[in-house]
Amino acid sequence: MTNSSNSTGGRIVFADWLRVVACFLVMLVHASENFYGADDSGLAGNMSKLANESNRFWVAFYDGGVARTCVPLFIIISAFLLVPMKQGVTMTQFYKRRFTRILPPMIIFMLLYTFLPLAWVGMTWDQSMVDLKMLPFNFPSMAGHLWFMYPLISLYLIIPVVSPWLEKASAKDERTFLYIFCFSTLLPWLHRFVSPELWGECFWNGFSMLWYCSGYLGYLVLAHYIRYHLKWNRSKRMKIGSFCFLIGAAFTAWSFWFKGTPGVAIETPMLEWSWEFCTPNVLCATFGAFLLFTCIEQKKAPAIVTGISKLSFGMYLMHLFFLAPIAAFFVNGNAAEPILPVCITIPAIAILTFICCAITSKLISLLPGSKWIIG
Template identity: 75%
Template sequence: MEKKQIVFIEYIRVVACFLVMLVHASENFYGADSSGLAGNVSMLANESNRFWVSFYDGALSRICVPLFMVVSAFLLVPMKEGMTMHSFYKRRFMRILPPFIVFQLLYTFIPAMLGQWTWNEALDGLWMLPFNFSPMAGHLWFMYPLISLYLIIPVVSPWLEKSTAKEELTFIGIFILSTFIPWLHTFVTRELWGECFWNGFTMLWYCSGYLGYLVLAHYIRKHITWNRGKRMRIGLTCLFIGGAFTGWSFWWKGVPGQIIETPLLEWSWEFCTPNVLLATFGAFLLFTCIEQKEAPRWITDISRLSFSMYLMHLFFLAPIAGFFVNGNQAEPLIPVWAAIPCIALLSFMCCVITGKLLSFLPGHKYFGI
């Protein structure tokens, strides 16, 4: 049983890694600043971009980050018997922090070497690294909630070892309620359930965020015993409904030719919203339907490289996207429906090759391999 679960998780890592690149490939077709990626403001050039960004970035790919979170929790919670908080921290953080620091430095200094920003800006970025990710590596935001998840696992693990299915469902229900907070912030009030300028912690603060995905992962592993057919039916339904709503939400707000604040355009693209949660749950159930006893070698190889690929991919994706966009989001070198997956696929392939080459180096662990 355990081997079967590891097999489908190998597939999740590979697919989720590609979906991350599909997200960032799509951003090149609605970003309104010079970087090509979506910044504070966005603009869609035409109806084609509006539809295909909604489809690729919204309907298909928004599950990428939650899938990684669910996988981590699925494998690590509850902690192994006899493992202490400090031994858990040592093992997990020695795995992720060295490559995180290495790539923070690479994203700070390589752009300066290439003339993408000045050395003074690089030094300013270096000074801020203890406090946040490099301005040239926005995708590294993910590392901070992942670290947070690792920090809380030893705290919640003893409860999950003893909790009943009903108790976990109660917490998941509260978590589901918290996923409506981004919508309420956007359409009702920025100050919700106790929030104000002297208190940023809403009533549901401690039951919200990626902790909810952690408990969900444990509930799926321990308490869902549906047969393969039922998991497939429910998984497909949840993935379709959640994905369709996520894609529609962007299409609804994205009027071509109009500058719009990116948070308003992406009003339902946050990873802890009801629609993304529903789609993630559905996708994870579908992956559990994989019944192979052993994954193909190429899947396990890429899965092993996936963390490094995530860390490095913007080094490849940015120039590849620049080539395809060719300075004109409305008329890229090939139609946008083909350009977005081509950018993602070429970036993915470059990361696989680079990761494989790095794996032969003595210090490959410092690159996340």
Template identity: 55%
Template sequence: MKRIVFLDYIRVFACFLVMVVHASENFYGAPGSTDMAGPQSYLATEADRLWVAVYDGFSRMAVPLFMIVSAFLLAPMKEGQTMWQFYRQRCLRILPPFFIFMILYSTLPMLWGQLDAATSIKDMSRIFLNFPTLAGHFWFMYPLISLYLFIPIISPWLRKATAKEERFFIGLFVLSTYMPYLNRWCGEVWGQCFWNEYHMLWYFSGYLGYLVLAHYIRVHLAWSRSKRLIVGTVLMLVGAVWTIYSFYVQATPGELHSTPVIEIGWAFCTINCVLLTTGTFLMFTCIKRPEAPKMVTDLSKLSYGMYLMHIFWLGLWVTVFKQTLELPTVAAIPCIAVVTFVSCFVTTKVISFIPGSKWIIG
């Protein structure tokens, strides 16, 4: 299948942003936390507050971008393809590397003392239930798998739906993205109560909205290149400012915060994150090159393996740039992200030369 060039650029961009997010989390995790933010957060200085808000906030589009790229390519599934054929292809593509790295994250950190034997045994015993203790970034795999499971279900509707019908679905999805703010300011709404979490818009919420949005952009959005660029830039800027400010305004330095509270605007299905993601995606659709540079294509092909392994490299470079060199936050976060990105690319590229490497890095 011919590669869609702008999607390669998005994969590379989103993969890098994931590493920016996790580099940033080392500057607001509570004392004693791992390489990723825990239930409580602590900003030591005003500089940490500002630059975590800017770098991490802007990068929160990474996960939704990956969701949109997957939906853009896979939904609806091919004519004549059965549900089971679709599932088989997806499972063979993502599950073997996923489980290999689950095992690695459950065992390898014992070599450098980051994991004890009891935790390792517990992680291994729960490998079919949830991600390991030191692989918090694997949470993403479960909603992605859920999206794959649902694509055959929604494909018949997507083939027949009109632009107006898809806009109706997207409108309800957008309305659902206000729920975190409504719950914060208005309490339980639209049927929510202590014994019922399934509110009125439950079935229009979550990453399914990004799936329908991706299909609508691919099939129904007939805007010119200049209109996509202008509208995309405006949406991206509005979403970025909103997402960055939502954290900055709450994260008072020197105080212990509840992470879910100060990250309310960083949830991937909030309206500001939808604006940020949609705007950025529209901007990337303006790329009309017949093919991407080989480096971009290579990075895109290796991005899954890079995502899987990056926490291994991240911890090392956090030690170097934050603790040993003691760079200021404004420089440390991008340095950690860039060097982690390069390290992951080199590692996955070397692995790619091994026969059968697709079972390890995808």
């Protein structure tokens, strides 16, 4: 790929498309969770229970097969655009620019998720106070989706450290690291089915042999490798991208379907045994999906795509405020028999949530100082 491919006016066209799609996929994931949680919270907790075969299939299809790449796609596009750092930019300058963009909105929405549900009796004052005390340490109980902010912050912290290496590394050097990263994606499976402690892990050491070569850093290096070293033409990217996405997505969907049995409660980590974002199948699907997006050859994205792309961070932050009541309406207290067939209900929840978030974010963006609220 070339650095200028699919770009216009300083924007990379396929990146705008990817942000919009990935943002919708996040909502599709959370819409699906209403159909395998063991309680009526609307999101999957520690225990899961599928009501029937229809829910089993469609959750596996939408959440696992279609949407499971959403988080790594956000990671990889961020790295694609930010790594390596621009010449002359210091670590302090990089931190100031990135963190002033994401931290104020993150803090505002953490406070909103801590107190706003009190307005509709969605939580108690006692729970709000517990959440408030924990804010310096973790996300509020009503905002589980904000877990993503912490790995994102971690990547921003490490970019100035790895950026000089990436500028000098050869394609072969980066491939060597990526091979190690690919092997590390076996860790979630090994932890579940072999031992919870591997290669040096024990109760006094949580850092295994592969700690520093695993996790989302691998997606960061993969993004750089694709941008600067992958020389495949469009046809090859289309073919390999389609193959990798279909194989990875099919396995991801099958893994959930295989483990779930309608009417039987199961620990959510076991039901989602191959849904972690750094597993071989999700990596394969993400690599394929990203290659497919790079095949977009539009000179300019439609204005609505560019506009939503710019609003996607705020939409992600706020989406549970809309998704919860929309899902409650469709589910109507019975995940086994929602008001529409589950194959329609899941995407309908996601689409309506997406529209509400886009409109709300756009209205907020018209206010002075809106960048402190929605980025």
